[in-house]
Amino acid sequence: MSTTRGLEGVVATSSSVSSIIDDVLTYQGYNIDDLAENASFEEVIFLLWNGRLPKRSELDELTKQLAENMEVPKEVFDYMKAYPVDKVHPMAALRTAISQLGLYDEAADEMTEEANKxxxxxxxAKIPAVVTGFSRIREGKEPIAPKKELSFAANFLYMLKGEEPDETSETAFNKALVLHADHELNASTFTARVCVATLSDIYSGVTAAIGALKGPLHGGANERVMAMLMEIGNTDNVEPYIRKAIDNKEKIMGFGHRVYKQGDPRAKHLREMSKKxxxxxxxxxxxDMSIKIEEMVTSEKGLPPNVDFYSASVYHSLGIDHDLFTPIFATSRVSGWIAHILEQYSNNRLIRPRAEYVGPEKQTYVPVDER
Ligand SMILES: CC(=O)SCCNC(=O)CCNC(=O)[C@H](O)C(C)(C)COP(=O)(O)OP(=O)(O)OC[C@H]1O[C@@H](n2cnc3c(N)ncnc32)[C@H](O)[C@@H]1OP(=O)(O)O
Ligand SMILES: O=C([O-])CC(=O)C(=O)O
Structure with a gap:
């Protein structure tokens, strides 16, 4: 048996949800550049789940269904109020709340295609209310009920801040949601697929995926990029800070990628948004600091920025708390996780690879008092 560390380059499934070929990212065959410029997040949800863009009537129907399902059971918020809110990271709160949502869904274990849809x-529909509700509760405020007439992006910002966003913020946030929606077999999506391939339910799959996204090598990097920018403080400090990090062989958050070698095609959109x-x-x-960091890390380490790098200054500029950056990633990525979960159910086989055993052999049991 031979192993590939971190499964690098291993093709573990076939999928028609999204592809990364020669550093080009497509959702169901649509280039991400095209979608980022033109699509609403609601259209992208439909695209990922149905394999095609919606007609007007289909988009209206999905938007209506999302609006009708946005509210969260009161029990979820009551439970959040009992969390040690000043110590709990919003990603941990989200992981628990999504699992808890499954308790209040009578169809949680119904496995028909229709029930899963x-x-x-x-x-x-509910994930924005969960993320923003936790943010409000930890500030000692009540969660804000969604407004059915607002877009998915606008509703998120409205429920977070209590006022409707201006057009620039709504457009930027929508674009960020579109850019984060899916990404082939990334770690959290793979986690979701492994989980549901046991024929476990969709809430379990999404809860597991949230756990995987939380880590700093994956979605958790965006919050840490902002922490780095805050620590650096100003453009003059970039050079010595990054020099030290490179010399100490530290990981610089928001750079590098397992699949992209020339660069992450999402980063240029976020860079533009950050500038604006x-x-x-x-x-x-x-x-300005981000540009300087990019120049240095790219020229000295040959590592281009990934999706997490410029999303940090984008979300910061939208006035969002830094520890909500990764939950926002999850708010978008749940669309991709679900697309992969539905795809997995439609052609399922248990995912169960092998491990090469490298431990001791031929051991003989010795009773505890004789060791
Ligand atoms: C949405 C997302 O998940 S995008 C990724 C978000 N994560 C980050 O931004 C965290 C920082 N980046 C990283 O840790 C990595 O680049 C990953 C996790 C994204 C990819 O990891 P892998 O494909 O396993 O690459 P690996 O970590 O083995 O790195 C290969 C080499 O490049 C170096 N390297 C990779 N990324 C970085 C980085 N951000 N800063 C400094 N060095 C890096 C490694 O130290 C390693 O060097 P070595 O060969 O001298 O030991
Ligand atoms: O694909 C990956 O490994 C990580 C990533 O960029 C994403 O999930 O968006």
């Missing part, structure tokens, strides 16, 4: 809508939004807020230092 309905649960998919309920999960996608930091210009509007009058805090262009976050963008």
């Amino acid at each position: 309905q649960k998919a809508i309920r999960l996608q 939004l930091t210009g509007i807020t009058g805090e262009s230092k976050w963008y």
Whole structure:
């Protein structure tokens, strides 16, 4: 038996949800550049789940179903109020709350295609209320009920802040949601597929995926990019800070990727958004510092930025708390997880690879008092 560390380059399934070929990312064959410029997040959800873009009436129907399912059972918020909120990371709160949502879904273990599609809508619809509700509760405020007439992106920002976003913020947030929606067999999506391939339910699959996304080598990197920018503080400090990190062989958050070698095609959109939004807020230092870091890490380490690098200054400019960056990633990525979960169910086989045994052999049991 031979092993490949971290399963690098291993093709573990076939999928028609999204592809990365020669550093080009497509969702169901649509280039991400095209979608980022033109699509609403609701259209992308439909695309990922159905394999084609919706007609107007289909988009209206999905939007209506999402709006009707956005509210979260009161028990979920009551339970959140009992969390040690000042110590709990929002990703941990999200992981628990999504698992808890399954307790209040009578169809949680119903495995028909129709039941799973309905649960998919309920999960996608409720995740903004869960993320924003926790954010409000930890500030000692009540969660805000969604407004049915707002877009998915606008509703998220509305429920977070209590006021409807301006058009620039809504457009930027929608674009960020589109850019994060799916990404082939990344670690959290693989986790979701492994989980549901046992024929476990969709809530278990999404809960497991949230756990995987939380880690700093995956979705958790965006929050840490902002922590790095805050620590650096200003453009003059970039050079010595990054030099030290490179010399000490430290991982620089927001750089590198297992699949992309020339660069992550999502980063350029986020870079543009960062430039625009930091210009509007009058805090262009976050963008200027990011550009300087990118120049240094790219030229000295040959590592281009990934999706997490510029999303940090984008979300910061939208006035979002830094520890909500990864839950926002999850709010978008749940659409991709669900697409992969439904695809897995439709052609399922248990995922159970092998491990090469490298431990001791031919051991003989010795009673505990004789060891
Ligand atoms: C949405 C996402 O998940 S995008 C990724 C988000 N994660 C991050 O931004 C965290 C920082 N980046 C990383 O840790 C890595 O680049 C990963 C996890 C994304 C990819 O990891 P892998 O494909 O396993 O690459 P691996 O970690 O083995 O790195 C290969 C080499 O490049 C170096 N390297 C990779 N990324 C970085 C980085 N960000 N900073 C410094 N060095 C790096 C490694 O130290 C290693 O060097 P070595 O061969 O001298 O030991
Ligand atoms: O594909 C990966 O390994 C990580 C990533 O960029 C994503 O999940 O968006």
